[in-house]
Amino acid sequence: MIDQFAFLISEGFKNFFRNKLASFLCIITIFINFSILGSLFVVGFNTNSLIDFFRSKYTFEIFLENETQPSTYEAFVEQLNTDKIISNVKLIDKEESAKIFEKEFGEDVVEMLGYNPLPISIKVFLSEKDFEFEKVNSLISTIENMDFVDEIEYRGKYIDQMEDRINLAIFIFLVFVVAIIFLSIQIISNTVKLSMSNRKDFINILKYNGASRFFIKTPFYIESILQSIFGGLLAFIFVKYCFVGFNSYFGLNVKLDEFLWIWIIGFSIFIGIYSANQSMKRNLNE
C-alpha cells in the first residue's frame, strides 16, 4: 500500500513535468483568472476600510439649555458613557465653546457682547463596531425629549445615504466577483478537461490493466494541485507587486490582506481539484 501510494505521488509529479504544454496552459489560465480575482479581492478588502472610515466620523452634538445645572449634565455624561453604541463622550463647556468660536470666526464673543451666549454642548462619538442606525435614531429621539436639551446636531442621514450607496456598490461588485469566479471555474475546468481528454488513451490503458478509480485519479489530482500552486503563486506575486507599485507611484494606501496568498493558492487548488474531478467523471463514465 505504501509502495503504491509512493508510486502514485511520484506519477503525479512525473506527469506534471511530462505534459509540459498542458501544465503550462493550466498554469497560465489559473494565473490570469486569479490575478483578476486577487485584484478584485484587494479592492473589496479596501472598500470595507472605506466604510470603516465613514463610520469613524459618526458623531452628534447635544446643545444644552443655558440654565442646565452642572450636576445634571455631569450625570447625563456619565449615563451616556454607559451606552454600548457610544465609544466616547466629550463635554464642551461655555469657555471651550468661546475658544472654538474664536478659532473659527476670529472674534472673542465675550469681549464683543460682554457675556458668553454660547451653550454648553456634549459631543458624542459613536462606536464603529456596534453601530446601528436604528439604535442611534432611537437614542437621539430619547435625548431630544429631555428638558435640559435644546437642540441636537446630527448628520447621520447623509452618512446613512452614503453608506447605502457604498453597500449598493459592494453588492454590484460582489455580483461581478461571483460572475468572475464562475467564469474562472469554467475556463480552468475546460483547460484541465482538455489536457485530460488528450490522455484518454492513457486512462484507458490503466483501466484495462485493472486500475481502480483511486489509482487513476490520484496522479491527476496531484498534477492539478501542482498546477494550481504554481498558477496561484504567480498570481499572488503579480497582484502583490502591482498594488505595491500603485501605492508607490500614485501615493495610495491600498492595503493587502496578510492572508491573501493563502486565499489565492487555496482557492486555486480547490478549483483545480474540482475541475480535475469533473473531467475524471467524464473520462471514467461515472
Next chain:
Amino acid sequence: MVEFKNTSFNYSKQSGVYDINLRINENEFCFLVGPTGSGKTSLLKLMYFDIIPSKGEVNILGFNSKKTKLRNVHKLRKKIGVIFQDYKLLQQRTVYENIALPLHINGLGRTKIKENVSEALELTDLTDFQSKYPHQLSGGEQQRVCIARAIVKNPEIILADEPTGNLDPTAAHKILKILEQINKEGTSVIMATHNYKLIAEKEYRIIELKNGRLISG
C-alpha cells in the same frame, strides 16, 4: 471459467453480437475467428466488461456482468491480461515501465516488481530492450511488450485481440509461440484472429463468428 448465456450486445442495428451461448474452460487455448466486423472484438470486450450485455449475461472468473458494479470491474481486470492489436503502450515510458505498470496497480513492492518484470522480459525475449521506448521498437517487439505487460501479473486468462494483425509472418509465429508457452504454464488464452493461415496447423478449439452470431465452436 467463461460462460456466455444468451448474450447480446449491439452498437447499432447492424453491428454487435447476438444470442451467444458459449463456455470456455480452464487452461484452454482457443481461437476466435471470423471476418472483420463479425463480433470478435465485441466478444472479448464483453469478457473484460468493457461493454455490458444488453441481453443475457456473461460469467467470468466469478464475476457476473449483471451483478458486478462498475466500481468493482477493476477487480476482474486484475485477473485478466488483455493484448491489443494496436499494443496500447505508454509512449513516454520505457519497456520496463510499461511492463511494470500492472504490478504497481496491484500494489506490489519494488523488489517483487523487479523479479516479475525480469521473468516476463525473459519469456518474451525483451531483456535487451527494457530501457528503450516503444517508438524505438518494431511492431513485433511492441506486441511482445504488450504480451509481457499482460502476463507479468500472472493472470488467470489472456484475451488477445488480433495480436498478430499488424505483424509479418515471422513475428506472428513468434507471438503465437509465446502465447502457447503461456498456456502451457496454466493460463487460459483466447485469441481473436482472422489469420487462418497462422492457425491452420494448430489443433486448438476454434470458435467461429459471422455477422455477430456463433457459427461453430
